[in-house]
Amino acid sequence: MRVTLAMRPAARSFIPIEAEAIVPKNFLSGTDLSVWRGNRELRLDEVFSVFVEGSADRPEDVEVVISGDGTSRLKRVGEYMDGGKITVLGDIGMHCGNFMTGGTIEIHGNADGWLGREMAGGTILCRGDAADYCASGYRGGRKGMTGGTVEVFGRAGDFLAESIAGGTVIVHGDAGDMAGAEMHGGTLVVHADCSRPAANMKGGSCYVYGTAHGMLPTFKRIGTVQHEGRMLIHFIGDIANRGKGNLFVKDYRYLD
């Protein structure tokens, strides 16, 4: 089954739309769903032109395609998603793929903050850039992402994979400040530069194939290793947190 949601131009507004109802599973029982704009509840067809092709009886067979101008104001798309596919032909708003446990989200544009926050499984592909707190935990929480994969082909903002405890995060461009902060498990790979990686890490592995700026002094240099054809410098830390994580960087610079 393929559900196409084309955002109506009239539905564009400054106030974001909370669209946690847009999850493949929900479309098995029809399109009679509602979303919220501020304190107003709107029917799905007030915001989108809805087209359904084919039918399905399990979420894995559902693909939701979201298109149109203004999709960057849609929040919480794919929250608690457990199977199927969501394709966004454009940008997406904050909190896309929160708590996701299975299935695939593919974003052709950029993603706003908190992409794949606290996700436990499934795959998120972002063809553009991801904003801050991509694949991270939430305020005060001890565990962020626990499983699954997030791959960003552009750049990522600050606090990438903060509190990650499992799963894999790959960023092909630069990452911002505090990448992998409070990491206790899982794998974070940044193909270009980032700053202050893996601050206060307890466990897990963090790879920086570019330069780590503002490298923290609380990591102990072990030596060099060969990893996927690259020569990387291996650190263990964060010693300040009695951590035993592995940080691999191509190059690093301490603060002056």
Added chain:
Amino acid sequence: MSELLIRNACVIDPLRGVNAETMDIAIRDGRIVEDVSGAAEVIDVHGALTLPGGIDSHTHICGTKVNFGRYMSPEDMRAGRTPRRGPMHSTSGYSVPTTYGNSYRYSAMGYTTLLEGAMAPLEARHTHEEFTYTPLQDTMANTLFDGNWGIMEAIRDGDTKRVAAIIAWTLTAVKGFGVKLTNPGGTEAWQWGKNVSCIRDPVPYFEVTPSEIIRSVVEANELLGLPHSVHLHCNNLGTPGNYTCTLGSLGLIPDLNKKRQTLYATHVQFHAYGGSGWKDFCSKSEPIARFVNMRPQIVIDMGQVMFGRTTTMTADGPMEFNLYRLHHDKWSNHDVELETGSGIIPVIYRRKNLVNSIMWAIGLELALLTKSPWQCLLTTDNPNGAPFVRYPEIVALLMSKKYRDAEFATVHPDTGGRVPLPAIERELDWYEIAVMTRAGQAKALGIQDLGKGHLGPGAEADIAVYPIRVDEVDPSVDYQKVIEAFGRTEYTIKRGRVVSRRGECLVDGSNATFWVRPKVSDAYDMGKDPDFIEKFDRYYTVRMRNYPVQKEYLNRNRCIETEAGI
């Protein structure tokens, strides 16, 4: 004039010696009366268990410390969220909920009066502001005097009357209710990076010992004729082997008051530990309970620990630092100028942890081994041992050996060798539970004469009707029914109005704050004492004239005037 008649109530009212008698309760204008006219609204409760409104004599629900617990644990706010509904505001939080969350959840459990366990005098305004937004319960605040410079200097000079005078001035200024000592001397020592190890250790600079502080403040408290006794959180909380220190502190207390106890020792579970370290940690509830059984001048509360997530918060700063070093999670620490301090950390009590399992057992043992229920009250030191929403489970554990055994089978396997709990057969009855959750509190706080904690004519019409029939349910077998009944009242009535019905709060309430003003002679009025004024203006960051809490910070309030002997 509003009238209400509750018909066919199965009343347990320990302060009047009523035990499960079916009667009608007449209410006029918020007070219980002999009878009402035929025009009164009638509620027929069909023999449901009816008790005076619950009173929590030690809970942390309002004030800077609680609010900092909210502030540093945003993850706690993700639990327990409820939307706005009728007159109910939206709420959130589990161990440190919003003020409305506290108020609604307490009300659903039949609680109508709460005592905030620790208010730093300098930060009293915050506590009173939050009281205003705890609309369904009357409130009062214990005021911290554990590290008060003026008091420690007066104790060093051996001047108990001056101690009393400073307490009187401060209570009046901050609109406090009782005197709280939290780790007396220890919080002040913490400002020097130290602690006191027990009651004979001197506090740095002031050179007074905790035992001197406890003894003088107890005497001063009686000189002032305060309704409540001194409320003591002993030194050395949470340390293995601390029970000797607790016994030493309790042993300092003479019997000075005929109407009530002379010392209220709070959350004694945290102070009843044996062993020399965490490896041989064990329960010492037996010596503590035996000691309390022999001394009518002491009342304790349980400070029960229940398994799960919660937040610990206390004015005992050094203890929280030690806890932080065990848990290695978040920690906050505060210093309150010339008065006290505080610390907060979130914790999780786990069944598979031996120390936590022993702590769980100790609280229950204290309640079961203390012969008189008037001397051991039911609390969790909310939220330190567990959030108060766990009270119904504690009631059921105390009433059912079967439930205790079932729970005991799930805790750490080595617990059996460290605690006497499995050997205790006692099961509390409904009457004893009524004592431990309302009547005992009213007596211990000295508020039964104000019409709290009983249902006699003239009493405030604070009533909890629980959906359970005591003649039909055997609590030792049907403990699940007990948990359900105590978790949600059929009716909670506050000052003659139904405020909560089956868990739904119906009105926005109009609570009152109780505070104390001891009348002292001019010679002991600290507001006119040149030495006190000079020290105040030299060391505090606020001017003395700006220190007292203005009336505008209090909602409805009731001032209790006492005749002081100075």
